[in-house]
Amino acid sequence: MNGFSRLVRQTMTIARRDFVATVFTPTFLLFLLAPLMMLAFGTVGGLGAQKMAMSGDSKSRIVFIAGGEQARTVIAMDKQLRRMFSLATQPADLIVEAPSANPREQAKALIDRKGVDTYAVLYGPLERPQILHVENGPRSAEYLAELANQVLRAQRAGTDAPLSEATKTVVSRTTAxxxxxxxxxxxxxxxxxxxxxxxxxxxxxxxxxxxxxxxxxxxxxxxxxxxxxxxxxxxxxxxxxxxxxxxxxxxxxxxxxxxxxxxxxxxxxxxxxxxxxxxxxxxxxxxxxxxxxxxxxxxxxxxxxxxxxxxxxxxxxxxxxxxxxxxxxxxxxxxxxxxxxxxxxxxxxxxxxxxxxxxxxxxxxxxxxxxxxxxxxxxxxxxxxxxxxxxxxxxxxxxxxxxxxxxxxxxxxx
Incomplete structure (x- = not known):
């Protein structure tokens, strides 16, 4: 037996010894099931975080102060705009409220209302709308501004229905x-x-x-x-x-x-x-x-x-x-x-x-x-x-x- 063969045989002897000493022990079963324990703890933590996020989302909203026929157009245009967003990136739920005698004070009162998180409130004429929003609500304010723009376009066009209908064809990729x-x-x-x-x-x-x-x-x-x-x-x-x-x-x-x-x-x-x-x-x-x-x-x-x-x-x-x-x-x-x-x-x-x-x-x-x-x-x-x-x-x-x-x-x- 040459030196290299002897080295390989000695190496494999040590390898077999350590393998058997590690695998044939009760603690190896715990080591084998360790990912399952990690997955269980991660699932519990993820469910808790998801529940907290859903609880926060259910209490968040944006408000558009409008009344009459304009309110109906706002709701219709909001449904159309939300199709462009995924479920995870959609704006907060939209609430349409009729204007009071003082829309600005009404908007401030809506921002300060307890029990809900109001990110932004829009009031005033659609040509020059006024938007109040909290520090972490600039995206909500942008959405309300675009919504007002689309409502104004719909009113000038005389309809809130889509003006065109595209034909969409799904094409599967052959490569990544x-x-x-x-x-x-x-x-x-x-x-x-x-x-x-x-x-x-x-x-x-x-x-x-x-x-x-x-x-x-x-x-x-x-x-x-x-x-x-x-x-x-x-x-x-x-x-x-x-x-x-x-x-x-x-x-x-x-x-x-x-x-x-x-x-x-x-x-x-x-x-x-x-x-x-x-x-x-x-x-x-x-x-x-x-x-x-x-x-x-x-x-x-x-x-x-x-x-x-x-x-x-x-x-x-x-x-x-x-x-x-x-x-x-x-x-x-x-x-x-x-x-x-x-x-x-x-x-x-x-x-x-x-x-x-x-x-x-x-x-x-x-x-x-x-x-x-x-x-x-x-x-x-x-x-x-x-x-x-x-x-x-x-x-x-x-x-x-x-x-x-x-x-x-x-x-x-x-």
Whole structure:
């Protein structure tokens, strides 16, 4: 058996040991179901926020002071104008009130009325209307001004009915839109960040735990330290793959059923979102970049965890680790939004943000040659990072290692 085969066998032995020790424990089930718990808490918070927003919307309004035939025209034109707004961007509900003897005082009283939030009130002749609005109601004031303009046009035309009727034809896109590719790029970066945040951070504690109970000294005496580091990295990567397979199966099963009950409008909007390289190459590249992101970040975290002698030191490292991950996410997110900028090029070249930025590139650009070069570049840095981590651990913690070059020359001369 040659040296490389022995190194691979020793590495896989360490990987199998860490994989079994992690998966066959009761706490792994909690780790596997962690996204479900996060989803439950997020759903509760989202429902609470939605209820508060709906409660606020139900009490907000704008007021148009008009009477008689003009009031009927105002209501008709309001219905026509609201068709241009989506449900989320529509103005507040319109209330039409008959004018009193003093319309200005009436408008001020409507603004100050308790129990409702009145954003803007319009009164006076339509040629020169007066609008009172609160500080956060300039858009409501603009809407009332445009509404008054359209009512005046309808009155001069003698009808409030539409003057033309357009023929609308729905045309389906055959490819993803530019904005859809941008959305796919940001989703790619976000998904990789969430997965690496949940999974790569698990590597930190493995080396620190075995350093504290002196197991690492036994492993380092039996096999090369590089095999220990690579083996632990591969073992925890197996745990990450098991996690992804479980949740990927769940999401695919739910997604296939959700597609049949999805509203047609939402389905058409989702059809414009997609990667530029195509879905099959994108799926392969996404997995490849997940592997590289996990290996790169895991190698860094493994090296940091190996330097921690106690749980207190390990806890102190959690903040800079999180900051580092968020920084890589922020850099790649900017690159996803500006794929042709120098910042995107820098993010693609920097090894620890390269998997995120290049995964976004797969969504933004159909070129494939960049990805082969990027994957080779990232794999090189995985080897470099693990080698540096092992050397730092050997010299700093185990207090061993090969002698300095000048000492070897001196010993040879003697």
């Amino acid at each position: 839109s530019e904005s859809g590719q941008g959305q796919a790029a940001f989703f790619t970066v976000f998904a990789l960040f969430i997965v690496s945040l949940m999974l790569a951070g698990q590597v930190v504690g493995t080396m620190a735990e075995e350093r504290s109970n002196k197991v690492i000294e036994i492993l380092a005496a039996a096999v090369p330290l590089e095999s220990v580091f690579f083996g632990k990295l591969l073992g925890m990567f197996g745990v990450a793959v098991l996690f992804l397979v479980f949740w990927g199966t769940v999401v695919i099963g739910l997604g296939s059923n959700a597609a049949s009950v999805m509203p047609a409008r939402l389905a058409s909007e989702l059809a414009t979102v997609g990667p530029a390289v195509g879905f099959i190459p994108y799926a392969l590249l996404f997995f490849a970049y997940f592997v590289m992101a996990y290996m790169l970040l895991g190698a860094v975290f493994l090296g940091l965890g190996a330097q921690a002698g106690t749980q207190r030191e390990l806890q102190m490292m959690s903040l800079p680790i999180t900051i580092f991950q968020v920084a890589m996410f922020g850099l790649a997110a900017v690159a996803a939004g500006s794929p042709d900028s120098w910042l995107a090029t820098a993010a693609e070249l920097f090894p620890f943000s390269s998997p995120f930025a290049m995964a976004a590139r797969a969504a933004n650009s159909p070129e494939l040659w960049r990805h082969f070069a990027a994957l080779a570049w990232q794999a090189l840095w995985v080897v470099i990072t693990v080698s540096i981590a092992a050397r730092l651990f050997r010299r700093g913690v185990l207090q061993s290692g090969s002698p300095k070059l000048w000492r070897r020359k001196a010993a040879a001369a003697a």
